[in-house]
Amino acid sequence: MNKPQTxxxxxxxxxxxxxxxxxxxxxxxxxxxxxxxxxxxxxAVPVYKGDEISVLDRDGLQPGELxxxxxxxTSDAGMLGARAAGPANGVISVLAxxxxxxxxxxxxxxxxxxxxxxxxxxRIFPDGSRPGDMETFHASCDGLLIVAAPGGMMHPGEQNPxxxxxxxxxxxxxxxxxxxxxxxxxxxxxxxxxxxxPGEAKSYEVKKGQFIQILDVKGRECSDFQAxxxxxxxxxxxxxxxPTTTRSLMGNLYPAPGIFSKYWSSDQEPLVExxxxxxxxxxxxxxxxxxxxxxxLGYPGHVNCSENMNTDLAQYxxxxxxxxxAINFFFNTMLDDTNAxxxxxxxxxxxxxxxxxxxxxxxxVSTACPCDVDPANGWNPTDIQVRTYGAGEDFSRSVGxxxxxxxxxxxxxxxxxxxxxxxxTRDFVEYAGYWLPNQMTNHGALAEYWACREKxxxxxxxxxxxxxxxxxxxxxxxxxxxxxxxKKLAVGQLTYTAMCYEHGGMIDDGxxxxxxxxxxxxxxxxxxxxxxxxxxxxxxxxxxxxxSSTDQLHNVAIQGPLSRDILREVLWTAPTNPTVDELGMxxxxxxxxxxxxxxxxxxxxxxxxxxxxxxxxxxxxxxVEVFDAIWKVGEPMGLTPFGLAALDMVRIEAGLIFAGSxxxxxxxxxxxGIGFTVxxxxxxxxxxxxxxxxxxxAHPHRKLVGLEVEGGIVASPGxxxxxxxxQVGEITSAMKSPILGKNIALARxxxxxxxxxxxIEIGQLDGLQKRLRAxxxxxxxxxxxxxxxxxxxxxxLVPGE
Numbered sequence: 165m166n167k168p169q170t171x172x173x174x175x176x177x178x179x180x181x182x183x184x185x186x187x188x189x190x191x192x193x194x195x196x197x198x199x200x201x202x203x204x205x206x207x208a209v210p211v212y213k214g215d216e217i218s219v220l221d222r223d224g225l226q227p228g229e230l231x232x233x234x235x236x237x238t239s240d241a242g243m244l245g246a247r248a249a250g251p252a253n254g255v256i257s258v259l260a261x262x263x264x265x266x267x268x269x270x271x272x273x274x275x276x277x278x279x280x281x282x283x284x285x286x287r288i289f290p291d292g293s294r295p296g297d298m299e300t301f302h303a304s305c306d307g308l309l310i311v312a313a314p315g316g317m318m319h320p321g322e323q324n325p326x327x328x329x330x331x332x333x334x335x336x337x338x339x340x341x342x343x344x345x346x347x348x349x350x351x352x353x354x355x356x357x358x359x360x361x362p363g364e365a366k367s368y369e370v371k372k373g374q375f376i377q378i379l380d381v382k383g384r385e386c387s388d389f390q391a392x393x394x395x396x397x398x399x400x401x402x403x404x405x406x407p408t409t410t411r412s413l414m415g416n417l418y419p420a421p422g423i424f425s426k427y428w429s430s431d432q433e434p435l436v437e438x439x440x441x442x443x444x445x446x447x448x449x450x451x452x453x454x455x456x457x458x459x460x461l462g463y464p465g466h467v468n469c470s471e472n473m474n475t476d477l478a479q480y481x482x483x484x485x486x487x488x489x490a491i492n493f494f495f496n497t498m499l500d501d502t503n504a505x506x507x508x509x510x511x512x513x514x515x516x517x518x519x520x521x522x523x524x525x526x527x528x529v530s531t532a533c534p535c536d537v538d539p540a541n542g543w544n545p546t547d548i549q550v551r552t553y554g555a556g557e558d559f560s561r562s563v564g565x566x567x568x569x570x571x572x573x574x575x576x577x578x579x580x581x582x583x584x585x586x587x588x589t590r591d592f593v594e595y596a597g598y599w600l601p602n603q604m605t606n607h608g609a610l611a612e613y614w615a616c617r618e619k620x621x622x623x624x625x626x627x628x629x630x631x632x633x634x635x636x637x638x639x640x641x642x643x644x645x646x647x648x649x650x651k652k653l654a655v656g657q658l659t660y661t662a663m664c665y666e667h668g669g670m671i672d673d674g675x676x677x678x679x680x681x682x683x684x685x686x687x688x689x690x691x692x693x694x695x696x697x698x699x700x701x702x703x704x705x706x707x708x709x710x711x712s713s714t715d716q717l718h719n720v721a722i723q724g725p726l727s728r729d730i731l732r733e734v735l736w737t738a739p740t741n742p743t744v745d746e747l748g749m750x751x752x753x754x755x756x757x758x759x760x761x762x763x764x765x766x767x768x769x770x771x772x773x774x775x776x777x778x779x780x781x782x783x784x785x786x787x788v789e790v791f792d793a794i795w796k797v798g799e800p801m802g803l804t805p806f807g808l809a810a811l812d813m814v815r816i817e818a819g820l821i822f823a824g825s826x827x828x829x830x831x832x833x834x835x836x837g838i839g840f841t842v843x844x845x846x847x848x849x850x851x852x853x854x855x856x857x858x859x860x861x862a863h864p865h866r867k868l869v870g871l872e873v874e875g876g877i878v879a880s881p882g883x884x885x886x887x888x889x890x891q892v893g894e895i896t897s898a899m900k901s902p903i904l905g906k907n908i909a910l911a912r913x914x915x916x917x918x919x920x921x922x923x924i925e926i927g928q929l930d931g932l933q934k935r936l937r938a939x940x941x942x943x944x945x946x947x948x949x950x951x952x953x954x955x956x957x958x959x960x961l962v963p964g965e
Contacts, residue, residue, distance in 0.1 A: 175332055178570070187569045188513055189383065195338030199311075200572055201228075203326030203715075205265035206258045206312040208272040214336025217244065217301045219288055219311060223327045223698070223711045224295035229254035230286040231310040232303075233276070239283035244301040244309075248284035254314035256280060261316075269310055276308060295702065295709060317783045318716035320766040321754040323632040323683055325713035347381045347549040348515045351559065354551040360387075362545035363534035365472035367480070369394070370522045373555030375439065378493050378530060379517040381549050384510045384542030386533040388452035388469045388490040391427075391435050392482065394525040402482055403429040405436070407449040407489050422446060423518070427491065435526060440519035442564035442573055445511040447495035451487035453535055461537060469531040480527055493518050495533075495540060509539045513573075519559060565597030567691035579626035580718040580784025584791040588805045596690065598627040601807040610902065612810035616773055617903055619802035620724035622794060623811060625772075625779065626787075628674075630713045631694035633684040637706035642684050645700055646676060647833060647857070649847040653678045658750050658768055662833040662841045663693050664853035668860050669829040670836060671696055673821065675770060677752055685713075689823050700852070717766075718784040722794060723777035723806075723814075725957050730798040731778055735767060736760065744778075749954065757793050765790060772811065774818025774947055776955040816897045816910060819870070819944025825881060825896045826868060826910060832860050835912060837868030837943075866893065867918040870943025873907040873926065873936050876900070884927040885911050886935070892917045895926060901945065908945045909938070 175198065176190040192198060201207045201219075203226065211217060211232075219228055231252045232244050241248040259266040259280070273280055288299045303309075315326020350357065355374065360366050362385075370376055370391075378387050396403035405427045413432065414424045423446045426437045452473065458466035474484035494512040497505055532548040535541050553559075562575040577598050585601040586592075592599040601624065603609050615621045633642060643650040648661035655678050663671045674688030686697065691712075698710045722731060732744045734757065741753040747769050756762035763786045771777025782790045795803065812822075819837065821827055827836035834842070834857070842857055873879060878898050885893035893913030900907050909926070917924065918940060926936040942948065951957075 176570070188511075190570060193334070195335040197333045197335070199331040199333070201311050201313045201329040201331055202263070202265055203313050203328050204258060204261060204315045205263045206255060206269045206310060207265060207331060208269040208308060208310050209331065209333065210307075211303045211309045211333060212306050212336065212340040213303055215303045215340075216334040216336075217303060217309065218298055218332040218334070220296070220298045220330040220332065221289050221293045222295065222330055224293050224297065224709045225324070225711065226293065226313055226315070226327045226329060227254070227290055228288040228329050229312045229314060230288065230301075231255050231280070231283045232286070233278045233283070233308045233310075235306055237276070237278050239278075241284045241286045243304050243307060244286065245304070246286040246301055249287040250285055252280055252283040252285040254285065254287070255283070255310055255312040257314055257316075258312045272308070273310075278308065295698070317785060318713060319764055320717055320781045320783060321679070321764060323634050323679065323685070323713070325632060325711055325716045327711050347379055350551055350553075351377060351519070352553045352557045354553060356550070356552040358530075358550045360530060360532040360548045360550060362532045362541075362547065363467045363472065365469060365476045365529055365531040366550070367476050367527060367529040368550065368552065370526050370528055370552055371555065372522055372524050374522050375553040375555075375557060375559060376436070376520045376522065376528065377517050377549075377551040377553070378520070379515065379549040379551065380443075380494050380510075380512040381514065382546040383512050383514040383516065384494075384544065385512065385546045385548060386447075386495040386510060386535070386540055387493045387548040388473070388488065388531040388533065389493060389528065390473065390488055390490045391522075391526045391528045392480075393429055393431075393433055393435060394527055396429070396431070396433075397480060397482075397527065403431050403433065405489070405491065406430040411449070426523075434523040436520045437523055438518065439521050439559050440517070440562040440575075443494055443512045443516040443518070444564060445494075445496055446518075447492035447497045448499060448505060449489070449491065450497065450505060452490040452492065452531065453533060453540070454487040456486065458537070463537060466537075467534045469533055472531055473529050477527075477529055492533075507538065507540055509542045516564070516573075561599075563594045568695060579624055580782070580787025581624045581626060581720055581791055584788055584795075585624055585805055589807065591807070593808065595808065596627045600624055600627065601805065603807045603809050604805050607804060609807065609809035609813065612804055612806045613813050613902060615802060615804035616724045616775060616806060616810065616814055618725065619804070620722060620726040620730055620798060621773075621804050621806035621810070622791070622798065623721050623723070623806040625721050626718035626784070628714075628719065629688050629691050629694055630717045631686045631688075631697060632711045632713050633686055633697060633708065634682060635706075635708035636682055637701075637708040638682045638684050641697065641701050641704070641706050641708045641710075642676060642686075643849055644704070644851050645697055647842040647847075647851060647853070648676070649843055649849075650676065650684075651849075655680055656751055656753060658752050658770060660750075660770075660841060662836075662838060663688070663696065664832065664857065665829060666853055666856065668832040668853045668856035670827045670831055670833060671829065672823065673827070673836075673838065673841075675768075677768070716783060717781050718787050719779050719781040720791065720794070721771055721773075721777060721779045722798070722803075723771045723773040723775045725776060725952070726798075726801050726803070727775070727777050728955065730794065730801060730803060731767070731780075733797045734758075734793050735765070736762060737767075747778075757790065763789055771953075772820055773814040774820065774944065775814070775952050777953075812897075813899055813902070816899045816908070817901050817903065817944065817946035819910065819946075821868075822897065826912070831912070832857060834861055834864060835866045835868060837910075864915050866912050867915050868896070868910060868912050868943075869918050870941045870945050871909040871911050871924070871926075871938045872941050873898070873909055873938040875936060876907065877936055878907060879909045879926045879936060879938075880928070884931040885913055886925050886927050886931065887917055889932070891927075891931070892924070904945060906945070910943065913940070
C-alpha cells in the first residue's frame with residue numbers, strides 16, 4: 165500500500181483542554197464561520213469587504229457555483245476577484261428543485277429584490293476535483309453571496325451523487341454584522357420569544373395545540389420545565405406534569421436517561437407531547453436543583469431552580485415547593501446497577517432544542533440552571549431561549565441524527581417509500597435517521613412474518629447507507645478495507661463481507677457491489693463504515709473517491725417464495741442483462757419498470773429473511789411508482805407490507821446477524837458467526853485487521869451459537885448464559901419461532917461450552933434467582949442448507965405438519 169499521509173483539518177479542530185477532548189464542540193479560528201451547502205442545494209450568506217471566502221469540496225467531484233450581489237443588486241464576479249462564466253444556471257437549477265435550502269435562498273433573494281436571471285456565475289471545481297480541494301476568494305465590497313452544489317437525480321446504475329460543499333468565511337472584522345449575537349433563527353414566527361439567563365426562571369401561557377421550543381443557546385446547559393393544566397388551576401387545583409404517572413403510562417416504571425413521547429398529570433390528563441428532539445439525552449425526571457442540594461455540598465444560599473420557580477409561579481397562586489419535579493432538558497443523568505443517580509456533562513450542542521406541543525391550555529415555567537459546582541452545565545452556566553409558535557404551524561416529527569460526533573445535525577427523514585407504507589400503518593419508529601414502519605395496522609408482526617415465509621413481503625430498507633467508491637484505486641481501497649477477496653468479485657456480482665478495525669473488532673457488515681473494473685458500491689448499516697473508507701483513502705493517498713449516495717438510492721426488499729413470480733411481471737431487462745428468472749444468487753443488474761422506456765432500477769438478488777428474495781433500488785422520486793407497480797402485481801398474490809418487528813423474527817430464525825446484537829467493535833467476524841467472510845487462506849493480500857484476525861482465529865475465546873430454550877419464556881438480549889454460577893456468555897437475540905414451534909435464541913458463549921448438546925442456563929432477574937434451561941444447537945435454526953434462499957421450496961419442512 166502507499167505510505168500513509170498525515171491529514172490535518174482545514175479549519176475545525178476538536179475542543180480540548182487539559183487532555184479532555186470534546187469532538188462534538190469543534191473550534192473554528194476566531195472570526196471564521198462554517199456554512200454547509202447540501203448536495204443539490206444552496207446557501208445565501210452576507211459578506212463584507214475584506215472577507216476571505218473559501219469553499220471546500222470534501223468528497224471530491226462536486227462542481228460548485230457562486231453568485232455575488234452588491235448592495236445595489238448588481239451581480240459582479242469581479243468583486244470576488246473572479247471571472248464570470250456565464251448565467252447562473254447551476255444556482256437557478258437548485259432553487260427550482262424544491263429543496264428546503266433552495267427555498268431559503270429564494271426567500272433571501274426575493275426580500276432583497278435581486279434578479280437571479282441577470283446574475284453572473286463563478287464556477288468552481290468544474291474538471292473533477294480531488295477530495296479536500298478548496299478554492300478561495302476575497303470580497304472587495306459588501307454583498308450577498310450565494311453558493312450552490314448543483315446536481316440532479318442519480319440513475320441507480322450510475323455513480324454521480326451530488327455531495328456537500330463547505331463554505332468558510334474568515335471575517336476581516338470578526339464582529340461585522342454580528343452586533344447582536346443571539347440564538348439561531350426561530351423555526352417560524354414566534355408568539356413568545358424569551359431569553360432566560362442562568363439563575364432565572366420565567367413562566368408563560370400556552371394554548372392547546374401551540375408549540376414550545378426549549379433551546380440551548382451555547383450548549384451544555386440544563387433547563388427545567390414544568391407545565392400546569394390551566395383548566396385545573398381555574399378550579400383551584402395544581403395539576404402539573406407528574407413523574408410517576410408519566411412513567412407508569414409510558415410503560416417505564418424506573419427512570420432512565422432519554423425522553424418520553426408524552427407527559428401526563430396525576431389526573432392522567434395528557435399535557436405535552438414531544439415533536440422534535442435534537443439532543444437525545446435528557447434527565448431521569450428527578451427534581452430541579454434545590455437549596456438543600458447546595459446546602460449539603462457546602463454552598464448555602466446558592467441560587468437554585470426550585471426557588472426560582474417558586475418565585476415566578478407565585479403570581480398564579482401556585483404553592484411553593486422545596487424541590488420541583490421537572491423535565492430537566494439536556495441534563496445528563498444516569499442510573500448505576502444499584503439505581504443510584506449520577507451525572508455528567510450534558511450532550512447538548514449549541515442550538516440543540518426540544519420542541520413540544522401543548523395538549524391542553526397550560527401555564528409553563530422554564531429555567532436556565534445556575535449550577536456551577538458540578539458537571540450539570542459543563543461547569544459553565546449559559547442562557548436558554550424559549551419560543552412558542554401557533555397551533556397552525558406544520559412541524560414534522562424528528563429525532564436528531566449525526567453521522568459522527570463531529571457531523572452536522574440532520575432531522576429524521578422520510579424515505580421515498582414512506583407514504584406507500586403509511587397507507588398501511590401509522591406505527592413508524594426512528595431508525596438511523598429515518599422513519600421506518602414497525603408493524604402494519606391490519607396485519608401485525610405475526611401475519612407479516614407468515615406472509616414472508618409462505619408468499620411474499622415487501623419492506624423498506626432505504627436507511628441502509630450507500631457509498632459510491634470509484635477511481636483507479638477503488639479495488640485497492642476495498643481490498644484493504646473489507647475482509648473478502650475483492651479481486652475475485654466480478655462485474656455484476658455482489659458479496660456479503662465484514663469491515664474491521666486493526667484490532668479485529670467489526671465496524672460494520674454489508675454488501676459490496678461491483679459495477680465496473682474501477683467502480684464499487686458499498687451498502688452498510690451505518691455511516692461509520694463509509695466515513696472509514698473515506699479516511700483510509702486519504703491516509704493511503706489513493707486515487708479514489710468515496711461519496712455518499714444514500715439520499716439518491718432508496719430500496720425495498722421483496723422476500724418470500726413468490727418474490728420471483730411477482731418481479732417477473734414487473735421488471736424488464738435489456739438483452740445484455742439477465743432476466744429476473746436468470747439472475748443468480750448474489751448477482752445484480754440494471755432493470756426497468758415494464759419496458760425499455762420504464763423507470764430505471766437496480767435489481768439485486770439478496771435479502772435478510774432466509775427466503776428467496778430481491779432488493780430493488782431506485783431514486784426516491786421514483787419510489788412511489790416503483791412500489792405501486794410491484795404492489796399492483798403482488799397484492800393479488802398475497803404480497804404483504806412488512807415492518808421491523810417481523811424482520812427481526814425472520815432474521816433470527818435464519819441466523820442473520822444485527823449490529824449491536826451479534827456484533828460491535830469488540831466482536832470479530834468469527835465471534836459474530838460470519839467467519840466465512842474472512843478467507844485468510846485464499847486472500848493473500850493484507851487488509852485492515854488481518855493480523856489480529858489470524859490471532860483470534862487461532863486462539864478463539866467466544867463463539868456465536870444457537871440455543872433451544874425450554875418452556876415458553878423468551879430470553880431477552882443481554883441475559884447472562886451460565887454454567888452453574890459462572891457466566892459463560894450472553895444472549896444476543898431471542899424469539900419464539902412460529903414455523904419451528906420452538907423457543908430459540910442466538911448467544912455468544914465461551915468456546916469451552918459451545919459444542920452442540922451442551923446444557924446451559926439463561927439467567928434472569930439478577931442472573932441467579934431465575935434460570936431458563938437451554939441447550940446449544942446448530943444454527944441457523946431454520947433452513948440451514950439455504951434451500952429456500954435458492955428457491956428450492958419442494959424441500960420445505962414445517963415441523964408439526
